[in-house]
Amino acid sequence: MQSEIAGYPASTESEWEDEYSKHRVIPSSTRSAPSHALMLYSELLRLSDVKTALDAGCGNGRNSIFLANMGARVEAVDFSKVALSAARTRLEKENLTDKVTLHEWNLYRQLPFKEESFDLCLDMYVSCHFLDEGTKNRYVAELLRLTKPGGLVITAVFDKKDEYYSSMINPGAVQKYVTDPANGITKELYDELGFKNAFSPPFSIGYYVELQFKDRVKDRTYQRRILSMALQKHA
Numbered sequence: 439m440q441s442e443i444a445g446y447p448a449s450t451e452s453e454w455e456d457e458y459s460k461h462r463v464i465p466s467s468t469r470s471a472p473s474h475a476l477m478l479y480s481e482l483l484r485l486s487d488v489k490t491a492l493d494a495g496c497g498n499g500r501n502s503i504f505l506a507n508m509g510a511r512v513e514a515v516d517f518s519k520v521a522l523s524a525a526r527t528r529l530e531k532e533n534l535t536d537k538v539t540l541h542e543w544n545l546y547r548q549l550p551f552k553e554e555s556f557d558l559c560l561d562m563y564v565s566c567h568f569l570d571e572g573t574k575n576r577y578v579a580e581l582l583r584l585t586k587p588g589g590l591v592i593t594a595v596f597d598k599k600d601e602y603y604s605s606m607i608n609p610g611a612v613q614k615y616v617t618d619p620a621n622g623i624t625k626e627l628y629d630e631l632g633f634k635n636a637f638s639p640p641f642s643i644g645y646y647v648e649l650q651f652k653d654r655v656k657d658r659t660y661q662r663r664i665l666s667m668a669l670q671k672h673a
Contacts, residue, residue, distance in 0.1 A: 449567060449623040451517050451544070458498070458520040461621040465653055466497055466563070467521075470528070472504035473562050474649050475594040475666035480508070482645070483590060483668055485558065492556045492584060494545060495564035499525030499538065506537035510558070513551060517544045545577065554586045561593040565636065566625045569615065574636060582640050588673040591641060597648065597663035598627040602655050620656065633665045641669035 488510045493502040496514035568574040606616035614627040649664040
């Protein structure tokens, strides 16, 4: 069951299929480079030591490929057939099909992996699409279940001050939900406190970083603002 709040229905599978196949508004829908947050933490956290990783909401596989090239065995999950097809093509091109396994799966359901399976779980711009607290809490609990004791979760969301999305905020709104008119996809924007509270507890926060960079969306360049954390499950 998809989560929603009053006036903001959760994005559907068909909307994501359209994003990957037609709209391509979100830069990561077509980008091959790994996310800025993952690159930031790759040396800081010695991700070359990671043996098993989960890429939740893997999209076109860009982060899975980065981790696989660093030596990890990756389970990559998404519910978009179009995104998984793009990921499969890239994996074949880079001869990484033996390092990354793709799963068509809806993240509103419990994931099909045993508890404490992964050294690292990625939540790159995924949790922000779960709109109600119950769904978000269940997702965080699922990441906790799947992470090994002492293991890591890397998460990233958009800041409320992100130039592209902030223009879509309804004036006077307490919680910052926005629906992009270009693709119909809804997400929650965060500030530092809201982001930290979404994951801690149950995780402890190892690093909290705010990233700023310029990026093109459609035909214009925007100042993007990203919040990211490296989290750890207690051993």
